[in-house]
Amino acid sequence: MTQAGRRPGGSGTRAAILAAAREQFADKGYGGASLRTIAAAAGVDPGLIRHFYGSKDDLFAAALEVPEEMAELMVRALTGHPDGLGERVLRAYLAVWEDPAMAGPLLAVVRSAVTSERAAERLRTLIGARLLAEVAPHLGPDGDVRAGITAAHLMGIAVSRYVFRVEPVASLDREVLIGVCAPVIQAYLTGPLGRN
Amino acid sequence: MTQAGRRPGGSGTRAAILAAAREQFADKGYGGASLRTIAAAAGVDPGLIRHFYGSKDDLFAAALEVPEEMAELMVRALTGHPDGLGERVLRAYLAVWEDPAMAGPLLAVVRSAVTSERAAERLRTLIGARLLAEVAPHLGPDGDVRAGITAAHLMGIAVSRYVFRVEPVASLDREVLIGVCAPVIQAYLTGPLGRN
DNA sequence: CATAGAATTCCACACGTGTAGAAGTCAACA
DNA sequence: TGTTGACTTCTACACGTGTGGAATTCTATG
Numbered sequence: 001m002t003q004a005g006r007r008p009g010g011s012g013t014r015a016a017i018l019a020a021a022r023e024q025f026a027d028k029g030y031g032g033a034s035l036r037t038i039a040a041a042a043g044v045d046p047g048l049i050r051h052f053y054g055s056k057d058d059l060f061a062a063a064l065e066v067p068e069e070m071a072e073l074m075v076r077a078l079t080g081h082p083d084g085l086g087e088r089v090l091r092a093y094l095a096v097w098e099d100p101a102m103a104g105p106l107l108a109v110v111r112s113a114v115t116s117e118r119a120a121e122r123l124r125t126l127i128g129a130r131l132l133a134e135v136a137p138h139l140g141p142d143g144d145v146r147a148g149i150t151a152a153h154l155m156g157i158a159v160s161r162y163v164f165r166v167e168p169v170a171s172l173d174r175e176v177l178i179g180v181c182a183p184v185i186q187a188y189l190t191g192p193l194g195r196n
Numbered sequence: 197m198t199q200a201g202r203r204p205g206g207s208g209t210r211a212a213i214l215a216a217a218r219e220q221f222a223d224k225g226y227g228g229a230s231l232r233t234i235a236a237a238a239g240v241d242p243g244l245i246r247h248f249y250g251s252k253d254d255l256f257a258a259a260l261e262v263p264e265e266m267a268e269l270m271v272r273a274l275t276g277h278p279d280g281l282g283e284r285v286l287r288a289y290l291a292v293w294e295d296p297a298m299a300g301p302l303l304a305v306v307r308s309a310v311t312s313e314r315a316a317e318r319l320r321t322l323i324g325a326r327l328l329a330e331v332a333p334h335l336g337p338d339g340d341v342r343a344g345i346t347a348a349h350l351m352g353i354a355v356s357r358y359v360f361r362v363e364p365v366a367s368l369d370r371e372v373l374i375g376v377c378a379p380v381i382q383a384y385l386t387g388p389l390g391r392n
Numbered sequence: 393c394a395t396a397g398a399a400t401t402c403c404a405c406a407c408g409t410g411t412a413g414a415a416g417t418c419a420a421c422a
Numbered sequence: 423t424g425t426t427g428a429c430t431t432c433t434a435c436a437c438g439t440g441t442g443g444a445a446t447t448c449t450a451t452g
Contacts, residue, residue, distance in 0.1 A: 013429080031227050032311050034409065045431055047412095052429095056410065111310045113360055115228050120360055127362050148356075148364040149376055155362075156352020160344075164309055164316055166323050166351075168344040179390035180345055184380050194375035209399075230439065241401055242440095248399095252440065 014052050016042040021063045025108035030060055030116040057118070064122055066105040070096050071130040078135045078189075086186025090178050093154050097162050110163055127151050142193055150188045157181065210248050212238040217259045221304035226256055226312040253314070260318055262301040266292050267326040274331045274385075282382025286374050289350050293358050306359055323347050338389055346384045353377065 020042035024033035035056055039046040053059040077092035078085070096102050109126070112119035131151060136143035157177070160169045169177070216238035220229035231252055235242040249255040273288035274281070292298045305322070308315035327347060332339035353373070356365045365373070 029227075029310055031225075035411090036409080046410095047431065048429080050411070114307045114310055115225055123360055124362055132364075144364050145368065145372070145376065148362075148368070149373075151362065152352045152356040152365045153349050154352070155356055156348045156350070159355055160348040160351055164319055166320050166344075166347065168328075168340050169348045172341065172344070176341070176390070177345075180341065180384075183390065184383070187380070188376075194372075194379065207399080231441095232439080243402080243442095244400065246441070 013042075013044055013048060017044060017049055017052060017059075018062060020044075021059050022066075022104045022108060025060065025063050025112060026104045027107065027111070029108075029111035029114070030119060031112075035059075060112070060116075060118070063108055064105055064119070066102065067109065067126060068130075070102045070106065071126060074131060075134050078131070079138055082190050084186075085189055086184070087178060087182040089150075089189070090154075090182050090185055093158070094174060094178070097158050103162065106158075107163065110159070139189060146189055146193065150185055153181070153185065153188065209238075209240055209244060213240060213245055213248060213255075214258060216240075217255050218262075218300045218304060221256065221259050221308060222300045223303065223307065225304075225307035225310070226315060227308075231255075256308070256312075256314070259304055260301055260315070262298065263305065263322060264326075266298045266302065267322060270327060271330050274327070275334055278386050280382075281385055282380070283374060283378040285346075285385070286350075286378045286381055289354070290370060290374070293354050299358065302354075303359065306355070335385060342385055342389065346381055349377070349381065349384065 017038065020038045021033070024038050024041060035049050036046050038059075039049055049056075049059060053062060073092055073096060074089070077089045080088060097106065109119050109123050113123045114120075132144060132147050136147045139146045157169065160166045161172075162170075213234065216234045217229070220234050220237060231245050232242050234255075235245055245252075245255060249258060269288055269292060270285070273285045276284060293302065305315050305319050309319045310316075328340060328343050332343045335342045353365065356362045357368075358366075
């Protein structure tokens with residue numbers, strides 16, 4: 001078809017590959033996305049993936065490089081004034097999942113974590129090393145339990161709403177969701193812990 | 197190696213295949229488990245899978261046939277007296293996930309639902325058709341929101357604790373977990389809904 | 393005892409996968 | 423203006439996949 005050889009002008013091929021990879025990994029997971037499919041989506045020869053990124057694993061690692069910024073956002077929301085903490089955290093969390101640029105890599109991590117141990121480890125670090133380590137100390141004793149259970153609840157919301165799309169949570173109005181869950185998040189983070 | 201032909205005596209081959217399939221699907225998902233791997237785990241020729249179950253899809257469907265019984269348990273816990281509802285539900289839920297016979301198929305559904313649309317649909321039916329349909333009416337108006345958000349929270353706990361094994365929830369003492377979360381489940385199901 | 397059918401093994405096909413390397417073409421710098 | 427190196431294409435390999443079917447041996451039914 002097309003002739004071999006370099007194309008004239010700067011060709012954002014490398015970026016196109018990464019974008020396509022993020023998309024494919026996000027909705028098929030590591031195992032489901034193939035290099036040939038990714039290359040096709042990027043309108044590019046499969047060999048270029050190898051040329052730019054080496055192996056599939058390396059490409060995958062590159063595709064997951066974004067969510068640091070997301071952890072930053074969450075940490076900022078979590079380490080503010082205790083007033084309105086629950087609502088602020090929940091809003092920041094939902095905002096992350098509704099911004100395609102950040103939700104993509106997140107979906108990729110989650111969709112892949114069920115199969116690839118590398119992705120699972122990445123997810124654990126994302127939650128554990130960043131959120132827990134930086135936030136737990138601000139929450140007094142039992143801070144790790146507070147942060148951990150909060151993370152579990154938030155993950156349940158994201159998985160139900162954005163990954164598996166289970167009704168009625170998937171199509172629940174965002175403000176209603178916030179109205180119902182924010183007080184619980186607030187309580188998990190700052191209220192009395194459990195029944196006493 | 198072994199001669200072809202039927203073996204003497206009743207050989208629980210069919211059951212062995214199903215058991216191996218459940219195990220493999222549970223920890224690799226639909227895509228990750230291969231017929232040859234399943235056959236090897238069952239100590240059986242791959243051809244037998246086709247002979248007994250037809251296609252991989254059919255085998256998968258058979259492997260997911262168990263969780264009806266689990267939905268039954270949850271519904272029974274949910275439709276009892278409102279006193280101690282939260283704790284009762286949470287205990288039943290954790291019991292299901294800690295019983296290998298039921299957690300296996302559940303893990304298979306969750307691990308596969310990220311890739312196979314069939315598994316995702318199954319998960320939605322499991323939660324939607326059974327739990328929601330039978331339980332929501334007992335919870336008054338907003339019953340579907342109550343049940344849906346409760347399901348989301350529970351799913352978050354299971355996913356964190358049993359699928360991704362995110363700390364500290366993964367190794368949290370069960371009684372502590374119940375102590376912290378049961379009141380919230382109770383509130384989601386029967387308490388005032390959200391801030392007013 | 394004969395015969396139909398179930399259980400089991402093996403072989404083969406067509407396809408998709410990740411990886412590898414060879415060869416061609418252009419850009420940038422000396 | 424040459425030459426180096428980055429970019430691009432194609433072809434190929436070795437392997438694993440789900441599926442299909444032929445051949446063999448046993449059980450069960452008549």
